Amino acid sequence: MTHPLFHPDAEEISLPAIFTALGDETRLNIIAILARNGERAMTCGQFTELGSKTALSYHVAKLREAGVINVRPDGTKRFLTLRRADLDNRFPGFLDSVIASASTIPLPENQSPAGPAETPGETEWT
Amino acid sequence: MTHPLFHPDAEEISLPAIFTALGDETRLNIIAILARNGERAMTCGQFTELGSKTALSYHVAKLREAGVINVRPDGTKRFLTLRRADLDNRFPGFLDSVIASASTIPLPENQSPAGPAETPGETEWT
DNA sequence: TCCTTTGTTCAATGATCCTTGAACTATTGA
């Protein structure tokens, strides 16, 4: 990595940018799954059912550039987390209402709402 | 009008569609102004500072088709209102958080937050 | 009836979006 991945500062996160980022089915699903997974970070590889490797890379970048998620490289993987604190601070109540609303929408595959991990040792923390 | 303006049923309103509709600066401004105006309906002509006549017609149609606003033709005018009840029913808390968040963003012109009408008799009710 | 007001529709244009496959980089484990 020549320079670290760009993330907008908390105060630079704009509402239209968030809406644009969330206005895509794939990206909204990524957010919903991340939210269901609690505070645990997830890798891009855990979203393969949502699209191709290339498409996911594209969508994850969009979410990152909009300030919705944080992407932390670690080895060959990237760990994704919601920027909860930053979003709550800038737009109080917004993320919660989005997650609550998005949760009424069925996910494309068998995404269990944060039960015990099927493959122990795979979960990571921020 | 050959047939009345299309409005999606409340249960057909989708979150991605709302995000797509609100992911545009002009449309978000329309919503913010509508919200600031309380329950009063507004005409397209009251948004001229946000864009040309043609552009506004385009954006208002987008908001209507996404289920965010209701458009009621009356004479030569169209009266716009937020679909508060439908949105609150389908996505509780969502619209309020959007409006609260959008209200922290400055409006492009001197949009007073629902003070007394400068031109009495122009306000309308749903 | 004629003109004004209010807003729509159309065609054209340039910009942006999302997806794809192929090629590539970087890291890890054997």
Place this chain on the structure above:
DNA sequence: TCAATAGTTCAAGGATCATTGAACAAAGGA
């Protein structure tokens, strides 16, 4: 060192988007 893993970058494609001006339609008032 070699191969597998995880993800990025690039170019190309078609689709959708947002804006413009010109023409149009519908209703209302003089």
